[in-house]
Amino acid sequence: MVLKLYGFPISTCTRTVAATCKELNIPYEFINVDLAGGEHKTAEFTAVHPFGQIPYIDEDGFKLFESRAISRYLAKKYAGNGPKLIPTDPKEEAIFEQGVSIESFNFYPSAIGYAKEKVFKPMFGLTTNEERAAEHLETLNAKLDAYDVLLGKQKYIGGNEYTLADIFHLAYALAVVEAGQGGLFESRPNVARWWEEISNRKAWVDVIEKGV
Template sequence: MPIKVYGLAMSTCTQRVTTTLAEKGLKYELVNVDFAAGEHKSPKYLEEKQPFGVIPVLIDEDGFKIYESRAICRYLEIKYKGKGTELIPSKDAAAQGLFEQAASIETGYFDPYAAPIVFERVFKKMKGLGESDEARVATLKQQLSEKLDVYDKILSKQPYLAGQEFTLADLFHLPYGTWLVKLGEGSLFESRPNVKSWWDRITSRPSWKAVQEAK
């Protein structure tokens, strides 16, 4: 049985997983979850796939199932360590600790601002929840700007968030960061020279290009 990802090609959380699969050089089958029909909220999906009613879910070739996009990516790196790009450093405790620190930067100082901006401007309307609350967006943008000033300092000393090598901590930024650029907010990255170089480096990876082209 091939590795199966239950999700949608355009979903940000699914893209985190498919980019990781591409970096690892792993073949997979993307099984579309029918959002329009509410498949992700059906009793069968909640029971058999994801109890919180969201995507993505990965079922490995041996039948092992796991959900939560960042957990799936970490699992893939551990399970398929010797394949493709090493996405979590294994050299020593310090390197692993610095990776965890960088991963925590994404979940603590990027995602809490970037994801709700994209929600307001894109997904709110799609879900029929009304128009974007632009006052909220302005506050979130200001908060994210302050965090990215710190990113710029960190990235003035090293090319990637965990140090010298690209890791999952960088990869986790790609889906929402790319939405920000599509929404005309690219200056968040471009106005900070070290953030800009980092963003250019990570978005030019073939894995991310391939995932964006997938339908």
């Protein structure tokens, strides 16, 4: 059976999983979850994802949620289908894990915080807390200074090869850019080079232009 991806087309986490599938040439069936109708909070849905969130996958009865966990599973199971998104050499894997931690603790909190205030709240008719948005932006700005130093020493966040550490940045970085803060990336030469490359990978472009 074809892998089923349950999510929402413009969901950041859904896009992360879709990009991983496309990088690895994994065929999948996209199942649109009716968020507006509260489908993700129904008993049937929460029986699979107890937190009532998206996405999750169903592969012949094997069900898994959390976009990072899903992406890791797919990268390992389908490792021969495309780029090696998780290195196997111990030192390379350690640098990869370092990159994943950088994204989780130094990028994601501020990026999602800013996106929540400037993108997601307006989308749902809620009022942006401008002070909180400014705080997240200030923190993210400082973090990207360190990114520029790191990316001056290696090509990607997780080493010298494209990995999940880079894929995990894509959706929220795009949200920040679409909120009018593309200068955060463009003003730093190494970050600009990195963002230009990863955001133009065919798999990601397909997710954005053609939908999940």
